[in-house]
Amino acid sequence: MNAPQTSAQLQPQARQRPVPAALLAALSARFGARCSTALAVREQHGRDESAFTTVPPPAAVVYAESTSEVAEVLRLANEHGTPVIPYGVGSSLEGHLLAIEGGISLDVSRMNQVLAIHPEDLTVTVQPGVTRKQLNEELKHLGLFFSVDPGADASIGGMSATRASGTNTVRYGAMRENVLALEVVTPHPVKGSEVIRTGSRAKKSSAGYDLTRLFVGSEGTLGVITEITLKVYPLPEAITAAVCSFPDIGAAVRTTIEIIQLGVPIARVELLDANTVRAVNKHSKLTLREEAMLLMEFHGSPASVREQAETVQALAADQGGQAFEWAETPEERTRLWTARHAAYFAGLQTRPGCRAITTDACVPISQLATAVVESVDEANAGGIPYFLVGHVGDGNFHMGYLIDPDSADERARAEQLNHQLVHRALRLGGTCTGEHGIGLHKMGFLPEETGDGAVEVMRTIKRALDPKNIMNPGKIFAL
Incomplete structure (x- = not known):
């Protein structure tokens, strides 16, 4: 097992490439007000939802409105050997948008047709x-x-x-x-x-x-x-949502495993630990039982939806599940799923001023209970506040470790927990990222997951398609 990263290594060192004045002049002449060097605009495009805080913003932001404009930006940047970082809405979690080598942020949000x-x-x-x-x-x-x-x-x-x-x-x-x-x-x-x-x-x-x-x-x-x-x-003919509470997180995960292995065609099955339910209740003004919980949704005909839900209710009861509640109206379902989608920000609000170091490991469904329970036990012993949510139907779960951004000790402890969680996922046949991507934060885990040979194939493809290394350089792997 590789040694965990130190807190110093977790803030990437800027390797800024100078952005030629000729390039900025050309972009300004071509795009006018849609090429901005204003500090506020650059700072907005130079951060995401990751825990990285020390990377300088891009030198300029260009708002493209067509494919031909994107091509023109890339042509000019390629001519000057200047990095280009594509930008959508800035919601990534692993440092994808950070201009660690400087360059231009290319905002495509206005290409919205x-x-x-x-x-x-x-x-x-x-x-x-x-x-x-x-x-x-x-x-x-x-x-x-x-x-x-x-x-x-x-x-x-x-x-x-x-x-x-x-x-x-x-x-x-x-x-x-x-x-x-x-x-x-x-x-x-x-x-x-x-x-x-x-x-x-x-x-x-x-x-x-x-x-x-x-x-x-x-x-x-x-x-x-x-x-x-x-x-x-x-759109499904019928949709029903349900929530069910469990005496512990292991029982909730075991229920999920049985649902999937039995072949129930469930549309959604989300895990929330007690910390998350508590935060969601406060943030979204709900009264859910503050225990480990599955939030589920069933799609199909009215008869098939009822059959699926009753099957799952029986499986949950066998694991000690209780307070199985239905949400059949669109308003009830929307309220529940809105609360689930707000879980990340609800978690942040439990510790004002904090930053979240997040992970999103994914494992084979048979290994999910081991991965989740051991990770929770480590987090409880580690002394860092956290929340847990998971798309557990496909073996994917997230933990957010809530740290004081000015505390090197807390950052290091959170990264140690993240390191242990990821290595457990790899050992169990899983992946270091189920959906967030590698970005900056998980670059160190990629060779261990895929092997050095596979990473070198990726580098070969990158060099062939982007010989000047202008496309979002310094992400996924180092050249």
């Missing part, structure tokens, strides 16, 4: 700045919905770049399964930039390398995603 909906094929094509909630508002009048729900109202471009998942993944899959095709702008050694397309609206293909999957999860290190074609789904 739904370009085409093909209800007969259950597909939609969008620009990268479209957000999850915006897309579902566009789809609902057609009786359709987009399934991937990471909690935050993230942009579709950012969700694609980080291979996001979320609460619906157990039934509908993550971004990996739901992105059919992409348009991507990549650097080019001669032309400066090039627009390529990957995939199609067909549900499957055997045509060449799967470039769509290469860019989904590339975290902005290979190019800028400018169009995404997605699968969408019919």
